[in-house]
Amino acid sequence: MDIKNNIEKVRQNLPDAVTLVAVSKTQTPEIIKEAYNAGQRVFGENKVQELLEKVPLLPDDVQWHMIGHLQTNKVKYLASHVHLIHSVDSFKLLFEINKQGNKLERVIPCLLQIHIAEEESKYGFSEQEVMQLINESQLDSLTHTSIVGLMGMATFTNNQKQIRSEFKKLKHFFEHLKELELPKHMEMRELSMGMSGDYRIAIEEGSTMVRVGSLIFGERN
Numbered sequence: 054m055d056i057k058n059n060i061e062k063v064r065q066n067l068p069d070a071v072t073l074v075a076v077s078k079t080q081t082p083e084i085i086k087e088a089y090n091a092g093q094r095v096f097g098e099n100k101v102q103e104l105l106e107k108v109p110l111l112p113d114d115v116q117w118h119m120i121g122h123l124q125t126n127k128v129k130y131l132a133s134h135v136h137l138i139h140s141v142d143s144f145k146l147l148f149e150i151n152k153q154g155n156k157l158e159r160v161i162p163c164l165l166q167i168h169i170a171e172e173e174s175k176y177g178f179s180e181q182e183v184m185q186l187i188n189e190s191q192l193d194s195l196t197h198t199s200i201v202g203l204m205g206m207a208t209f210t211n212n213q214k215q216i217r218s219e220f221k222k223l224k225h226f227f228e229h230l231k232e233l234e235l236p237k238h239m240e241m242r243e244l245s246m247g248m249s250g251d252y253r254i255a256i257e258e259g260s261t262m263v264r265v266g267s268l269i270f271g272e273r274n
């Protein structure tokens with residue numbers, strides 16, 4: 054595995070303004086260090102425990118992103134270490150993140166995960182739920198979270214047309230929100246979409262942040 058070379062290959066396909074999140078779940082600290090030495094600073098993990106174990110083993114300027122489903126009772130462990138939470142999928146979770154941010158006197162950046170896939174199993178808000186949150190001003194009291202955008206995962210399929218149309222739909226919603234008067238702690242700056250199999254399509258459809266694992270580190274077991 055030439056991790057440096059893999060990162061460079063992915064970077065070549067990314068516009069400058071797009072953030073590459075290297076998805077390091079299941080990878081050892083030694084392997085992650087190789088990516089770090091190749092200049093990579095942003096890493097994505099999907100399990101709280103695993104992220105916490107890695108934090109002290111890597112340099113301080115690593116930005117740890119939480120990209121997987123997050124249980125409310127684990128937020129407290131994560132709150133001081135996480136740079137961005139991509140996977141906020143309920144108001145209850147957002148409320149808890151705010152509570153922990155408050156305790157630490159830190160504003161925790163979050164993305165709202167939107168359900169765009171066909172599959173039932175994927176987590177996330179529907180567009181209607183997000184509109185409700187905004188309209189019922191439930192977000193106004195959350196002074197220690199900052200919602201900086203949206204995240205979505207396309208259906209697990211080879212059908213490129215379907216993937217593209219799901220990304221298009223998310224981008225459309227993102228742009229729609231941008232035009233609204235949003236709550237104080239909410240802005241539409243980041244659109245996290247695209248993984249190893251579909252990041253090129255995601256870029257074409259307006260992604261600002263791609264989450265790439267296996268193309269960098271190889272297939273996971």
Ligand SMILES: *Cc1c(COP(=O)(O)O)cnc(C)c1O
Pocket residue numbers: 076078099120121206247248249250264265266267268
């Ligand atoms: C594992 C994972 C990725 C990366 O998947 P690859 O196909 O290895 O690039 C991206 N996003 C989320 C939410 C993941 O859990």
